[in-house]
Amino acid sequence: MTLAITYLSPDKFWLLLAVAAIAVTYVVLQTRRRTYAVRFTNLDLLQSIAPKSPGWRRHVPALILLVALSSMVVALARPAREERVPRERATVILAIDTSLSMMAEDVPPDRLTAAKSAAKTFLTILPPKINVGLVGFNGTGTILVPPTTDRARVTAAVDRLELDERTAIGEAIFTSLQAIRQAPVSEDDADNEEVPARIVLMSDGKTTVGRPDSVGANAAKEAGVPVNTIAFGTDNGVIVLPEEPIPVPVDVDREALERIADATDGKAFTAATEGELREVYRNIGSSVGFEIEFREIGLWFIGLAMVLLFLSSSLSLLWFSRLP
Known part of the structure; x- marks a missing residue:
């Protein structure tokens, strides 16, 4: 069964623009850093004095952090799911x-x-x-x-x-x-x-x-x-x-x-047939005996954001001995 989700405060989604701005800023800063490294003409000397590059790992904590921020924005939008309540x-x-x-x-x-x-x-x-x-x-x-x-x-x-x-x-x-x-x-x-x-x-x-x-x-x-x-x-x-x-x-x-x-x-x-009659009664029972209510599930997304923040912090401390 498909889980239908609606949002009680969808206007909060504009905050995703702030998350997107942080992502763009990160990409721009990384590009500038790469450009500066290329300008260092003595590559042999650069390799001897610079620590070994962490490669893709340096982007992982930042990416997880962005996902955590996005999850917080979704929580602010007050997601809710439909539930059939007697x-x-x-x-x-x-x-x-x-x-x-x-x-x-x-x-x-x-x-x-x-x-x-x-x-x-x-x-x-x-x-x-x-x-x-x-x-x-x-x-x-x-x-x-x-x-x-x-x-x-x-x-x-x-x-x-x-x-x-x-x-x-x-x-x-x-x-x-x-x-x-x-x-x-x-x-x-x-x-x-x-x-x-x-x-x-x-x-x-x-x-x-x-x-x-x-x-x-x-x-x-x-x-x-x-x-x-x-x-x-x-x-x-x-x-x-x-x-x-x-x-x-x-x-x-x-x-x-x-x-x-x-x-x-x-x-x-x-x-x-009797089987068809039972099905008709079943449909009527659902429409008469139950109603649809919205149950907020924002805590799900807050919990996801907390897990991602802990993961981002742990990876950053493990790999780079600093917080992201």
Whole structure:
């Protein structure tokens, strides 16, 4: 993974011009010294009275010193790296479609079983301090678990999801907003800004009853709650009802779910297998449960500069019995 580094005080980099000036001055002085040596016409006498030239070694301490100064300038520019930090406070409502179309077996062993498994994986991805609630919806929306940090309780409720007739996505959004209002409030929440909340709505069909999707989306937009939608299933899904022996197609209405996400500043995802659904949940968990913070790493460069200064001093004393 690439380490992304930014600088909180990049204006300090102008000090590198001073380091460059020192480097240029050093080169000029060395050139003058070489020119003076060439002007000494009696080379045999010069070799007999001058000590043996240290050659390239005399430049090493100076070069290390310049690198150390450059490292100090970088430290003054306050380098920082991005770190993914778990959110301390947030509320996520997991709304899962339990309409009869979820019995389709185009996603083995069937859509609902695969959805349950992926949802339970999602619960393990989120940081433990985030409140998670569960809403099941078919012809109506029902708060099965109000927002809580008790993952075992939510997991058990996911396992108990059962199928029923009709699909009411608009009602599911209203029920999820009601669940968000039931989130526990701590002293920190009361004194600070509003705790972020988000709805993750997974469905495989289109609304057949209840308030329209657009009405629910507008309510979420007014409440400032993004709705991430997941269109789950394939276009080959069919179900067989007891009263209708002929297979009934149950296509996924991706466009309707995309409109909900767009209207609420959320994101729309699609998943045709349990593995894809797990990956979608993983991406959502990263965006909901974590935030990016900058951690300053200037001490790294200060430490490097100190090591280089000690090295430069040691080499100069060892080779020339003087400090650089």
